[in-house]
Amino acid sequence: MRFGKFDLSIIRECVFKLDGGAMFGVVPKALWSKTSPADEENRVVLACNLLLIDTGEKKVLIETGMGDRWSEKERERYGLKSLVSSATILDQVNLKPEDIDFVVISHLHFDHVGGATMVKDGKLVPVFPNAQYVVQKGEWDFAFKANARAKASYRPDDFVPLQEHNQILFVDGDHEVVPGIWVKVTGGHTSHHQVVYFESENDKGVYFADIIPTKSHVTPPWVMGYDHYPLISCDIKSDWLARAAQENWLVVFDHEPGIPWGRVKVDGNKFAFEALAEDSLTFASGKGKALASVG
Numbered sequence: 197m198r199f200g201k202f203d204l205s206i207i208r209e210c211v212f213k214l215d216g217g218a219m220f221g222v223v224p225k226a227l228w229s230k231t232s233p234a235d236e237e238n239r240v241v242l243a244c245n246l247l248l249i250d251t252g253e254k255k256v257l258i259e260t261g262m263g264d265r266w267s268e269k270e271r272e273r274y275g276l277k278s279l280v281s282s283a284t285i286l287d288q289v290n291l292k293p294e295d296i297d298f299v300v301i302s303h304l305h306f307d308h309v310g311g312a313t314m315v316k317d318g319k320l321v322p323v324f325p326n327a328q329y330v331v332q333k334g335e336w337d338f339a340f341k342a343n344a345r346a347k348a349s350y351r352p353d354d355f356v357p358l359q360e361h362n363q364i365l366f367v368d369g370d371h372e373v374v375p376g377i378w379v380k381v382t383g384g385h386t387s388h389h390q391v392v393y394f395e396s397e398n399d400k401g402v403y404f405a406d407i408i409p410t411k412s413h414v415t416p417p418w419v420m421g422y423d424h425y426p427l428i429s430c431d432i433k434s435d436w437l438a439r440a441a442q443e444n445w446l447v448v449f450d451h452e453p454g455i456p457w458g459r460v461k462v463d464g465n466k467f468a469f470e471a472l473a474e475d476s477l478t479f480a481s482g483k484g485k486a487l488a489s490v491g
């Protein structure tokens with residue numbers, strides 16, 4: 197999709213499932229199950245939606261999804277269906293992993309950075325060999341000292357090989373990655389969680405990562421149970437959504453299983469999400485297909 201001088205594509209890397217209660221925190225199931233129906237194990241369907249921004253000069257990939265390195269047992273636990281493999285992840289947009297200049301990682305949880313590394317000839321290597329992976333230094337440090345509750349979401353094999361290959365660009369706070377694309381620290385989900393704000397000509401947009409994972413999370417108090425600082429998430433969402441609505445930003449949701457991008461409007465004292473048309477997901481080259489459906 198054209199966006200000022202940029203070209204944007206969504207790459208759906210996988211679909212998976214997580215416990216509905218954990219996804220919606222203190223919101224009662226009677227409410228969340230209306231928009232996100234639960235399966236027999238109380239899990240709701242999610243996706244990993246990566247955003248590729250081609251600025252014309254540089255190619256920036258936001259997030260990497262779950263990746264390939266999962267046992268059968270784990271795949272079952274998460275209802276994980278990979279839709280692409282790490283080596284061929286960019287085939288659908290007629291690119292190769294070597295073409296990516298920057299990979300932005302919102303935070304180091306496995307459903308965001310799992311696809312950053314892969315096994316090649318028995319060794320763990322970065323999937324994008326020429327890219328700098330943009331990581332908050334505070335998030336990196338936390339990943340190695342996470343306590344018992346936070347620990348389960350971090351797998352060192354997802355990110356330690358990036359450092360061994362000298363491919364991490366550590367940032368400390370807000371940072372302009374390439375002209376027109378910024379990472380901005382929000383906190384909330386983790387202390388150093390970052391979103392990606394981008395603008396070109398008159399168009400503005402934001403990739404909310406885990407601050408607003410699906411369209412059902414647009415209501416500010418609908419915060420995930422996974423969040424380390426849920427009250428901060430609630431306030432941050434209100435601030436960012438107000439700006440997004442006022443300036444008609446494109447908003448992108450990392451785990452939305454339906455159409456993952458659109459606009460938000462103020463609706464009384466709430467926010468309402470309006471998805472873009474499905475053909476916005478067709479790749480600009482005309483080749484490749486729209487999002488694989490959740491099924």
Ligand SMILES: [Zn+2]
Nearest residue numbers: 303305385406
């Ligand atoms: Zn997360």
